[in-house]
Amino acid sequence: MRPMIKTKLALAALSLSLAASPIALSAHEPPANATVEQMADHALEYDKLAWDFVEGITTEVGPRQAGTEAEKRGREWAMAWMRKHGFQNVADEPFEMETWVPGTMHHAEITSPFPQPLVIQPLGGSASTGPEGITAEVVYFETIGDLNAAPEGSLNGKIAYISHSMTPTQDGSQYGFAGPARWVGASIAKQKGAVATVIKSVGTDYHRNPHTGGTRVVENMIPAGALTLPDAANLERMFARADGKPIVMKLVLTPENIGTQVSGNVLGEIVGRDPSLPPILVACHIDSWWNAPGAFDDGAGCGIVAAAALNVAKSGQPLRTIRVLMAGAEEVGLYGSVAYSKAHIDEPIGVGIESDFGADRIWQFQSNFRETNPQLHAMLASSVARFGVAGSSTVATGGADINISRDQKGPIIDLQQDGTRYFDLHHTPDDTLDKIDPVQLRQNVAVWTQVVGILANYPGDIATGE
Template identity: 50%
Template sequence: MTSLARALALSALVSATAVTAAPGDSTAWDIVSGLTTEIGPRLAGSEAEARARDWAKARLTALGFSNVAIEPFTIKGYVRGEDRARLLAPYQQPLAITALGYSGTTPAKGIEGELVYFASFDALKAAPAGSLTGKIAYIDHAMKANQDGSGYGPYGNARRQGPAIAAQKGAIGVVIRSIGTDNHRNPHTGATNWPDGVKPIPAGAISNPDADNVARIAAKGQPMRLSLTLTGTITDKLPSGNVIGDLPGSNPSLPPILVACHLDSWDLGTGAIDDGAGCAIVTAAALRARASGPLVRTIRVLWAGTEELGGFGGEAYAKAHATQPHALAMESDFGADRVWNVKMKLAPANKALGDRIAASLASMGIVRATGETDGGTDVGPIIRDQKLAVIDLGQDGTRYFDLHHTPDDTLDKIDPVQLEQNVEAWARVLTILGNEAGPISGE
């Protein structure tokens, strides 16, 4: 086929695979608005997360999904207590702080200690063994915004690994600059990790304006002292669970397409962008794809539990459905701003399928990108175990980490126009995938 003929063919396919929303289609907005308004914060293992599962089952059933089910599992969770911090010397300053998930617990009266300033995570790693004995470590590191959110990986190590490293060097507590890009006095929470044999110590994050203040004080070279109170507890055997629902295809022998989001959220905001929006996008898009005409393949929606505390929902789904073949997995968990690129992991035999998807998205200004696909925390385990095909629809993350894991994660931060653009992009992809009767493979 000549280049001109190929271009004309792809142009025709774009028109054929465009999906037109019904006038006034508000499915996505109704889902995220309902979830954040009627349930609100949904900390993993909490009573609110349990109410959210019941809400999700009722909503998916009402929307016409089949085989809707709650699949329970238990977790080691974190129950928040009182979070307070105050700089005592050389100046007295209250600090806006939040405990990290899985933080160790202080006595009710708190702890006090010398605050040892580290300009970066690498500086903490370089500190001599035993140098923090009886002290509180402080890790600074100013994350910068970018479109693809790639800074979250390296900067986030201060939260994920920093507290354990500080504990191993003798610290009695640790405070970090929030992993975020805003300048609001809102601290960003998130989970930290404790390797086997490391006893959890109190660990919290302060807001970026407070972190700037600590940095200015540290630059004066005077000793700092901190009072820290974090009374939350690590609690075992808390209830969690996944919610699944199917839009059956006409050929049940074909492995389904799995689309996922996570139902739990942190407890500071209402979980609108993280990840109520994702649940709204994948669900509304699946329905729109089916409305475009009969689909050959089943589309399964997974609203996963306990993503924020370690991806337990994704692992539970992979275990529960290990014997059921899947074709391809996708996830939405990066807010609700516009989709701007697409990455695919498809077998060479599926090149034409990938080209059709890329052509349809190109008419929306969504470019095909190279590089590794991520899949997402909630689909990662099933992708790993079954070596599935993957499609990532990359959203604009420029402002995502202004809001991520903060009290500002609320419904008003979602732009309905950009939310709709996400649904349309996802619906185009799912319409093409749902009508693919041939094998779909990742390798």
């Protein structure tokens, strides 16, 4: 199905253009007839597109919870931005989904023995306490393993509190260790008889902004919320100081399921010279949790992928189409990514790449075709070395928004971002524009411009080089 061409010759030509990239840093405009390399270098110093996107969507839309009118405004805003900047085939692909909203009452307090308020927000998918709330003794679990070990019925009428610690890591790997407290804690506590679950936020900052996020929904779901790290530490000190007296908490959380609502994916393209070649899919997500303006997660990602596509277009119409997918309803269960894959599964994707881990610098290049197309892998890796990006033998598995690439078992690239600060901001009210370092944001755009530019002009099969 894919056109066979003289790949080695093409690679040689690309390598040549890579070697000969005079940099015109003194100009704020890229040089006339700029190469991909020149566009990438220019982006490192001067890109404003990614910032413009993330500033615009966080300022003019703000939080955009999946399935709500705010997310719809986010889609409309993004489509208008893409049209203004010259994307083609800009469209909204709606889909339906069951929709949870957080409600307006988010309150916790210790009523005994140390009465005081705590800062809490509900977990996505959790149940309501009703406006009158519930008041119950809190049972402490240091880890999710301890909760798992609690006998059936041992939490009858109690609130389970799950502690755990999370350390900032460059690669975000701690999320896998700390995340289960949020992902499945409430469902396990419910099995043991708990009437509600509160967790220490899955996060690494000490500010009074809870980290929300989805939790596994089971039948007769119970209320569940996240305390901030300072509140959780305070609660743990209470256990240490209560001399065995019960710690009693009142909890008022009023989320609601509002039934089937419309969400949607936003698409836009830089149409390539040869539309018969499978497109380069660059993805991000448009939605955020209700509490977060979604600058890091994932306004920045959408800004980065869109800016890279536009920068590549400025170096001349690419051989392949670059398709931007701004997925809807990622946070609440990857509905957009799933819907896109289902609708487009029969249209081969050349390669899938996603940006959804903040706006700090890219430090590593990974692909899943290092063994099958080593020349392309090596060229891509070396092309971004000048931006401080290392190579890797780790096999890329792709992010949440490129289900289609996994479903097609197609080529995937991961441009790993520095996640050290990511879980300070993830799913919190603190995910605001001011957290974005414009210098690191531009490094992202530069790396993406370079990688997408090579891929969009690559004539062969990306997986095999043939």
